Amino acid sequence: MKVYADNAATTKISDTAFNAMLPYFKEMYGNPSSLYTLGQKSQEALCSARETMAKYLNCDMKEITFTSGGSEADNQAILTGAYLGEKQGKKHIISSAFEHHAVLHTLKKLEKQGFEVTLLPVHEDGFVRPEELKDAIRSDTALVTIMYANNEIGTVQPIRELGAVCREKGVLFHTDAVQAAGHIKIDVKADNINMLSMSAHKFHGPKGVGMLYAKKGINLYTLIEGGAQERGKRAGTENVPAIMGMAAAFEESCKNLEKNFEYVKGLRDKVAAELSKIPHSKINGDITKGLAGTLNMCFEGIEGESLLLLLDDRGISASSGSACTSGSLDPSHVLLSLGLPHEVAHGSLRISLSEYNNEEDVAHIIKNVPEVVAYLRSMSPVWKDLTEGKKQYVIQ
Amino acid sequence: MLYSEKVMDHFRNPRNLGTIDDADAIGEVGNAKCGDIMKMYLKIKDGIITDVKFNTFGCGSAIATSSMATEMIKGKPVTEALKLSNKAVVEALDGLPAHKIHCSVLAEEAVKAALFDYYQKHPELEKPEGLSDCAACSGGCCSCH
The missing domain is CATH 3.90.1150.10 (Aspartate Aminotransferase, domain 1)
Structure with a gap:
């Protein structure tokens, strides 16, 4: 007997997601940036996927940037928050002690660039306390990044309250929602989230695709330079089949x-x-x-x-x-x-x-x-x- | 696969697993903090290791290297057991992943710690040169490897 009990590591792709991907390999394989019909069909598909993601996160489709996964989205969000802050002389970042390495290692990199990082304790029960976040925020705090749910122990953080603290203090708030997305209800507006990362393969979508939500007005730092894809914020021909699979998986999970x-x-x-x-x-x-x-x-x-x-x-x-x-x-x-x-x-x-x-x-x-x-x-x-x-x- | 078939065989079917109540020598090395502890029990008669048993807390390769080390010294003269190297244990297991080599070092040290205990209990025997008490190493495996 085989029992797969490692769904926090990755999941099996759902039939819905798998079938949603198939037409984009051998039929509608056009480059979304191309002018002719085959390319435009891919562009329309991307647009519909973006709409789906936006609908279930309660945001605008222009606020969504497709990425190669959760790690890239985390890197991009954190570097964005850090460099936007730096322009205003703010070089302090707050996070938690039990973030994913995609977050912690990016913070380590920023420390080498002169940023100061405070990691909030998560206590024996595995939760960040909003009042401790409030106390940790300084006049030079550029960004707060706290995960929505922990990948190893599953505790869901009080994101709405943490987001409210950040909003009140006027600090950018990012959350790594890789474990939470598709498993619990996320509403970026109600949850006071400015940036959010997610990854498709944690909710029965394909591997190698994810997205970053960034609230309108946040000028994203570009990790990958090149063409004008994703409004110039993430170059590279879009992985259309994977993006279609992600949208289908997300819709199915959210429903x-x-x-x-x-x-x-x-x-x-x-x-x-x-x-x-x-x-x-x-x-x-x-x-x-x-x-x-x-x-x-x-x-x-x-x-x-x-x-x-x-x-x-x-x-x-x-x-x-x-x-x-x-x-x-x-x-x-x-x-x-x-x-x-x-x-x-x-x-x-x-x-x-x-x-x-x-x-x-x-x-x-x-x-x-x-x-x-x-x-x-x-x-x-x-x-x-x-x-x-x-x-x-x-x-x- | 992470491990060779031989490693998996010794992990799944450890040889000489257990303890010896009236052991002539006991060696324990490692540190629970680091995630591996090996304890070896020896019966020694006329300079020959007549029986050996082990208990191990640790990963797959820690269990497999303990098992292999016991096989390699059972029935051997003490003087020969002293020459057991971690390299020989690794070779006998058809190799270990690079980050698991320290488990084989621990297996070698467990044998040495038990033999040190034996010589401590038998002051009349001439202690071989260079035999140190691995069990007394304060840092455990973390600081050594």
């Missing part, structure tokens, strides 16, 4: 938002309840205020990579924040930002479900995870020391 949320949450909550019965285990972040499908847990005394490999042998695809899976010596910065000690963060497992999962999948996960955890504990000298009282449990 089924509540239904999918309830269904997926039902599955996830069952997994959470059962796996919580494993002794000395812990759910990371407050999942009651999180995405429907994401569950991140730590199991004391074991290491995440060996857990993933053994689950893979049993047909389960999942992910972990252990150092060995990240290719570095440190476990996930997200788990460390919650205050978890290194040795506990190494034993983490992320299960992320979607509407393509079912009760059978849940049963398979619930049966296999406890068995694999027990097996790894049986060979772990750390677990032996814990059970013999030579070491104190971190997770009670």
Whole structure:
């Protein structure tokens, strides 16, 4: 039996999205910049995709820039905010400790250029506090960038409140909505968002395509120079099939938002309840205020990579924040930002479900995870020391 | 694939897994903070390692290198076990990804730590030159590799 439980990493493309892409490979393959009919058909298709995205985000289609994905959109938004601020002598940026690396590494680059970065804490429950944002904003703050929902633990940030703080203080507000888009309702106006990044493959669209929403009046910094595509803000012939796939996937997801949320949450909550019965285990972040499908847990005394490999042998695809899976010596910065000690963060497992999962999948996960955890504990000298009282449990 | 078939075989079916209650020597290396700890138990008779068992907390390659190291020293004279190098363990496993080489170093150190313990318990034996106590290394694997 195969269970795909890594939907926060990427998703299977939906039939709707797949079928929406097909005509643009071999029939309507014209360059949208070309004058003749074949090209103009592609241009019209792009226009309709832009309209769809705008409709479900509650913005104007001119406020949408198609990109190669979430990372590019994050880079472009942050550099835009930084350089616009710099022109006014503002070189301070506020973000959070558990952002995606597309955000954190861009901020590191800006630090080398003389910008100052404040990373707000996310506390044990995995949320940025609006009042702490308020206190952190200075007269020279150019940009605030805080993710809509966290990719590892799924906590949904109080974006509307954070956006309101920024609006009140007159600071640009960007949110990386890669995990949230297509999963929870986003309204850029009501949420007080100035810029927003998203990526199609997280909501059953194709890989390699995303978009950046930038409120009218924000002059985007150009990452890729060249032709006049995307109003000159993102050169390069548009990836028409992928953009069509993204729009179709987004529309489908947004139309089924509540239904999918309830269904997926039902599955996830069952997994959470059962796996919580494993002794000395812990759910990371407050999942009651999180995405429907994401569950991140730590199991004391074991290491995440060996857990993933053994689950893979049993047909389960999942992910972990252990150092060995990240290719570095440190476990996930997200788990460390919650205050978890290194040795506990190494034993983490992320299960992320979607509407393509079912009760059978849940049963398979619930049966296999406890068995694999027990097996790894049986060979772990750390677990032996814990059970013999030579070491104190971190997770009670 | 991330790992060779041999690594996956030793990971899935670890040899000499377990503990020895009346072990003649025990070595433990690594650090939970870094994500890997290996503990080795030896039975030694007349200078020969007659039995060896291990427990490991760590990733796939940590478990596989522990398993392979135990196979490579079982039945061998202590003097030969002392010569076990991490390189030999890596070769026996048909290679490891570059960022996993430190796991093989840890396996070598676990054997050395156990043998150091053995010589500590047997002051009448002449301790081989250069044998140091890897287990006493304060920094654990993070600072060494």
